[in-house]
Amino acid sequence: MDDAFAAPADAPWQRLPTALAWYRRLVTGAACLAVGGGGVLLLLLWGQPLLAGVWAGLLLVTAVVLWFLAGRFQRSWGYAEASAELYLTYGVLVRQLVVVPYGRMQVVDVTADLLEQALGIATVRVRTAASTADTRVVGLPLADAVQLRDRLAARSESFSTGL
Amino acid sequence: MLPPPHARGGPPPMPPPRPQQVADVTTGVFRAHWLIIPFQVIAVTLVFVALVGPILTQFGFAWVLVLAVAVVFGSLAYALPAWWYGSFGLREDHLVVHSGLLMRSSREIPLSRLQAVDVVQPLLMQVFGLAELRIELAGGDGSAIRLRCLRRKVAERLRVAVLAHAAGLPGRSPEAPEWPFYRLPFLLLLGALTFRVPVLLSFILLLLLVTAFLVFLEPGVLGGAVPLLLGLLRYYWGPLARYTDFYASLSSDGLRLRYGMFQRRMQTVPPGRVQAVRVVEPLLWRALGVARVEATVAGYAGARQGDSTDLLPVAPLGRAYSLVNELFPESEAAMVPLVVNRALLSTAAGTDERLFVSVRGLFCRVTEIVPVERMQTLRLSAGPIARIRGRVTVDVDTPPGPVAARAPAREAVQGRRFLDALVEYGRRARVPSAGTERWATRATMHGESVTKRYEGEESEDLKGDTPER
Numbered sequence: 001m002d003d004a005f006a007a008p009a010d011a012p013w014q015r016l017p018t019a020l021a022w023y024r025r026l027v028t029g030a031a032c033l034a035v036g037g038g039g040v041l042l043l044l045l046w047g048q049p050l051l052a053g054v055w056a057g058l059l060l061v062t063a064v065v066l067w068f069l070a071g072r073f074q075r076s077w078g079y080a081e082a083s084a085e086l087y088l089t090y091g092v093l094v095r096q097l098v099v100v101p102y103g104r105m106q107v108v109d110v111t112a113d114l115l116e117q118a119l120g121i122a123t124v125r126v127r128t129a130a131s132t133a134d135t136r137v138v139g140l141p142l143a144d145a146v147q148l149r150d151r152l153a154a155r156s157e158s159f160s161t162g163l
Numbered sequence: 164m165l166p167p168p169h170a171r172g173g174p175p176p177m178p179p180p181r182p183q184q185v186a187d188v189t190t191g192v193f194r195a196h197w198l199i200i201p202f203q204v205i206a207v208t209l210v211f212v213a214l215v216g217p218i219l220t221q222f223g224f225a226w227v228l229v230l231a232v233a234v235v236f237g238s239l240a241y242a243l244p245a246w247w248y249g250s251f252g253l254r255e256d257h258l259v260v261h262s263g264l265l266m267r268s269s270r271e272i273p274l275s276r277l278q279a280v281d282v283v284q285p286l287l288m289q290v291f292g293l294a295e296l297r298i299e300l301a302g303g304d305g306s307a308i309r310l311r312c313l314r315r316k317v318a319e320r321l322r323v324a325v326l327a328h329a330a331g332l333p334g335r336s337p338e339a340p341e342w343p344f345y346r347l348p349f350l351l352l353l354g355a356l357t358f359r360v361p362v363l364l365s366f367i368l369l370l371l372l373v374t375a376f377l378v379f380l381e382p383g384v385l386g387g388a389v390p391l392l393l394g395l396l397r398y399y400w401g402p403l404a405r406y407t408d409f410y411a412s413l414s415s416d417g418l419r420l421r422y423g424m425f426q427r428r429m430q431t432v433p434p435g436r437v438q439a440v441r442v443v444e445p446l447l448w449r450a451l452g453v454a455r456v457e458a459t460v461a462g463y464a465g466a467r468q469g470d471s472t473d474l475l476p477v478a479p480l481g482r483a484y485s486l487v488n489e490l491f492p493e494s495e496a497a498m499v500p501l502v503v504n505r506a507l508l509s510t511a512a513g514t515d516e517r518l519f520v521s522v523r524g525l526f527c528r529v530t531e532i533v534p535v536e537r538m539q540t541l542r543l544s545a546g547p548i549a550r551i552r553g554r555v556t557v558d559v560d561t562p563p564g565p566v567a568a569r570a571p572a573r574e575a576v577q578g579r580r581f582l583d584a585l586v587e588y589g590r591r592a593r594v595p596s597a598g599t600e601r602w603a604t605r606a607t608m609h610g611e612s613v614t615k616r617y618e619g620e621e622s623e624d625l626k627g628d629t630p631e632r
Contacts, residue, residue: 001550001553003576004578004579005545085590093546093547094547096543096544097544098541098542098543099540099541099582101538101593104540132560132567133560
């Protein structure tokens with residue numbers, strides 16, 4: 001199975017820094033805390049301390065599972081710049097390998113939300129005319145992301161073949 | 164007192180040139196036909212009377228009349244300047260469209276980007292000899308240019324000029340000649356549309372309900388007939404009225420389709436604008452040997468024209484495949500070697516150097532054909548269950564449309580080989596500068612071959628991986 005998702009012949013997988021895992025841990029942790037805290041408060045007002053404890057336990061387990069999954073998710077990500085295509089691989093549950101020819105890239109942009117900015121990472125998003133594939137490189141250090149964007153934009157110009 | 168010039172040896176005066184019915188459309192500024200003003204005024208007034216009228220009748224009929232007259236003049240005061248300012252014209256190979264009165268907007272559209280051109284005639288416009296020109300650009304909804312209420316001659320000539328500009332020819336070039344490809348007999352359309360499992364079942368159910376009503380005189384039974392009737396209207400009467408008098412022809416401008424009973428349409432899809440094609444054969448149609456051909460054309464996405472993606476509503480299978488071969492020259496869709504998947508019943512996929520073909524469907528067979536140079540992205544995916552079974556799915560992504568080509572549940576290593584072969588073929592097929600803008604300037608017409616240059620990058624040593632047969 002791993003052979004099927006191997007890197008292309010002329011470029012190794014570039015892996016991403018652990019900041020991506022921390023980003024996801026913070027997001028999922030905050031979500032679990034909000035849902036758990038709200039649920040517990042409601043159940044205590046309802047007068048069901050036992051159920052509140054069960055609820056808190058459930059959310060704690062979920063948070064721990066997501067914590068470990070975030071690490072696996074970050075390790076599953078990779079990108080490789082082959083001679084004429086960008087290769088992406090990601091996914092823990094559904095493993096994916098996406099091949100985007102440089103000539104097919106319509107728009108390449110870099111985005112970073114507040115938390116990403118705090119962690120110093122950014123997302124490079126590649127848009128093609130097909131809207132089905134999710135083609136992003138997430139969690140790159142900002143400087144690398146900008147360089148990658150410039151490289152991809154330049155190649156999409158030089159390989160351009162129209163629509 | 165001078166004698167007239169020809170008496171002095173000069174040339175005789177030329178008779179003043181007769182004003183032509185249709186001027187040269189490549190220069191000058193055009194507007195919609197003035198009939199658009201009464202159309203708009205009448206429409207606004209009718210809507211006003213229908214919505215507000217019932218409320219106003221309580222105050223007396225005079226009020227309705229006075230306010231209706233006020234609305235007529237108000238809408239006239241808006242429609243007249245809007246018509247005057249809403250102009251368009253060709254400037255070199257750009258179409259410049261000015262529109263709006265309060266929100267003035269002027270768009271300049273590079274015609275080399277156009278994806279398709281349609282001339283549409285709704286019933287009301289047919290009566291007055293008017294037509295609407297629709298120019299589809301890549302970029303999804305809202306990027307279509309609609310020029311309403313043109314004289315039919317002007318619309319036709321604009322279509323020719325726009326296509327000529329997009330092809331890189333001067334706009335005054337005459338319309339490209341066409342040769343007939345397929346005329347759909349009405350009886351075949353009627354028969355094929357009737358001869359489908361859902362339609363037949365609906366008819367039978369409807370008959371049963373009506374007989375039940377007649378026998379038991381139970382009006383409640385007819386409640387079940389309403390959804391059936393609606394379904395039949397949509398899926399039986401709709402296509403029947405739409406594709407009456409269907410005629411397809413080929414020209415160097417691409418594929419031309421003319422059809423319609425109440426709304427005449429003339430579609431033109433330039434060459435190379437078809438991103439992918441699928442041939443659909445419902446269960447009962449296979450017995451008749453007919454199929455439907457649908458295409459993904461960038462710009463035709465969205466529900467607004469979801470069903471104008473049919474290139475051939477009904478056609479014999481041989482005709483359907485010869486159309487596919489016309490659309491993707493130098494390739495033979497029926498000759499692509501298919502690998503039958505033993506894990507999943509009745510699915511097969513294969514590729515050669517030009518086309519990716521996948522077949523699926525046990526009852527309604529769908530053959531999806533994507534030229535490798537038009538693939539946007541390629542995906543290999545494996546869900547948790549597929550990973551236990553050691554299977555992967557290869558997806559070939561194209562712009563939004565009816566076609567979704569995929570090779571499901573392949574063995575892992577074989578699937579990867581398949582993907583690598585597709586990447587390789589795509590790389591060879593996507594020769595730079597082989598875009599389809601200004602197609603007439605490059606000899607990519609029917610029968611003439613494209614020079615295939617392979618622009619090698621750094622790595623010339625390519626493994627000739629082909630999927631297992």
